[in-house]
Amino acid sequence: MPASRTNRTADFVVVGGGAAGLASAWTAARKGHSVLLIERHRLGGDCTWTGCVPSKALIDQARKVKAARDIGFDGEVNWEQIIGTVHRRREFVSQDESVETLNSQGIEVLLGEAAFTSPGHLSVEGTTVSAKKAIVLGTGSTALLPPIDGLAEANPLTNDTIFEQTSQPRSLAILGGGPIGLELGQAFQRLGTQVTIFEGVDRVASKEEPEASAVIQEVLEREGVEFVLGSFVTGVHRAGDTVTITTEDGRTVQTEEVLAAVGRRPVTSGLEPEKGGVQITDRGFIKVDEKLRTTADDVYAVGDITGGLQFTHVGYDHGALAVNNALGLIQMSFDPRVIPWATFTEPEIGRVGLSEAQAYDEYGDAARVAFMPIAETDRAKTSDETDGFVKLIAGPHTLVRGLAGGNLVGATVVSPTGGDLIHELALAVKQKTITGRLAQMVHAYPSWSLAIRETAAQFFFEYKGAEARPARPEGL
Known part of the structure; x- marks a missing residue:
């Protein structure tokens, strides 16, 4: 029945x-x-409709606009065409669901x-x-909408609403300097919106290595994004077409729209x-x-x-x-320690495993760090894309301790394809691979991934003027 x-x-x-x-x-x-x-x-949920899919489609459109401007295009951005493309790509992905x-x-x-x-x-x-x-x-x-005075009444944008905007804001304040704020901030700035990013702590991408925060902030500032760091927002008030944002140290910024990107509930x-x-x-x-x-x-x-x-x-x-x-x-x-993640700014941030500070807390100075600026690779030189680095963190091997370079326990890659390069390193962390294997692995020349092998070489000898060093607490 x-x-x-x-x-x-x-x-x-x-x-x-x-x-x-x-x-x-x-x-x-x-x-x-x-x-x-x-x-x-x-x-399809948040990812398909209001998260990963539309944001990456918008980032792609913004990247193409920047590329056109780099070769002399000076026309106006057609927002209706841009957001229409985002919607079509979103619908295409949703067909599988x-x-x-x-x-x-x-x-x-x-x-x-x-x-x-x-x-x-x-x-x-x-x-x-x-x-x-x-x-x-x-x-x-x-x-999440934090309990900031006037924020709810100001009708802020969130990832649920920003991809439904029928017109492009002339200026946009973003509350939050994490992945969502940085990705959308760079995209909207490239599309012609003046973006200001607010972050209560003293650096953006605060869950990443300090070197990653510095690189991304420098790149976005170079592209025109403004930052208000180290002071939390205390008030948001809308009056007509103007939103005024006040921080605890007394700074004020006026903007047309505000986007809340401070977390999830x-x-x-x-x-x-x-x-x-x-x-x-x-x-x-x-x-x-x-x-x-x-x-x-x-x-x-x-x-x-x-x-x-x-x-x-x-x-x-x-x-x-x-x-x-x-x-x-x-x-x-x-096991969250073997999960890779990426921030899809340009350059991208790829991360897996322990940060240097976390490795120091766990292993002390028995943990070792190899670091190489991406600018030292031939691919960066030929592409003229020199912002970024590779950072590899090794802990002592269970049996042979520091021999063979120790186990890879964490890594960060900031490069044009950092979100893809991190997966080789994620596999190494998951499999408890010794760094000697990374140094031995032949990589195609001149690929971006060759930087991983070159950085791993520092665990064994001086390479391009640098050797692996003991880990240290963040900020020292």
């Missing part, structure tokens, strides 16, 4: 159709399990808002839903996790262990909702890991 329309059961019930939820659904379906995917807004596509892959989609009614049971627009094997929560995150409204026995943290995220299990039996949480690394690729990894763990296969823990 078919299941009642008001009582649905599947092997896996996945709540949220963003990157993490889709990965869970795809993994379960590929293994032959029935899947019911619940989505309250639109499939449509209801029709998912149905063809054995995934049933139920549109509506899910809420726990009791442990193991959800209600979706009057339909009671339960899972035979596991419920996976992947409801994601959204832009979890999307749990309406879910009522406590009714399902699912605990949340004091920050409002779903509490999980290293295997992504919540405090409720057979309920897992994946992606941004867990409050860890807020990246699409982390969501995909979480999704597959949670399903495999729920099936009782080899139990695996999520």
Whole structure:
């Protein structure tokens, strides 16, 4: 007898159709399990519609505008054409996540808002839903609006709204000097908007190595971006077409629009996790262990909702890991120390593993650091793109300690393709590779990746005037 329309059961019930939820659904379906995917807004989630995809499309358009100006183009930017291209590329990507596509892959989609009614049971627009094997929560995150006086009333832009603007702002203040603020700041500046970035601490990209912060700020300043650093914003007030921003040290800046890019908050409204026995943290995220299990039996949480690394690729990894763990296969823990990430400014910042300061805290001066400016590579010289560096951090090997250069435990690459180059180093960190292997690995000449081999050589002898040195605390 078919299941009642008001009582649905599947092997896996996945709540949220963003990157993490889709990965869970795809993994379960590929293994032959029935899947019911619940989505309250639109499939694809933040990444497809308001995050990675439209931002990278806008960055691409801005890069082309800059390239045209570098060879003499001095015409006006057509915003309608620019944002139209962004929207078309977004729609193109979304086709892989449509209801029709998912149905063809054995995934049933139920549109509506899910809420726990009791442990193991959800209600979706009057339909009671339960899972035979596991419920996976992947409801994601959204832009955080900090409690700054007047900010909410000023109707700030966020990543949810900035890609829907029908006209280009003449000036834009960005609150937050992290990846979103830097990427969109550079893109809008290249498109002709005067951008000012506000950051309460004394450097941008504060989660990156200090050298990366310095390079990116210098490049963006060279392109015309202005920075207000080391003082938190205390007030934002809109009067007509003008927004006035005040910092705690008394500085004021007037702008046409303001973009809030200071962090993310979890999307749990309406879910009522406590009714399902699912605990949340004091920050409002779903509490999980290293295997992504919540405090409720057979309920897992994946992606941004867990409050860890807020990246699409982390969501995909979480999704597959949670399903495999729920099936009782080899139990695996999520290890954030082997996850690469990238900031898609130009040059790009690629990062994996420990920073120098973190390595010093863990290993003291037994950790060693090799550093080479990208300007010293032949590819940078031939391309005339000399901003950036490669920084490799080695910890003592478990058995042979410092011999063979030690294990690679962290790396940062700032270069035109730093977001791609970091993956060779991510594999090395994951596999606990000794730096001698990197120094031995033959790289094509004159590729950007050759810089990795050249930098690794410093662990063994002086190369281009530099040798690896002991790690030191940040700022010393």
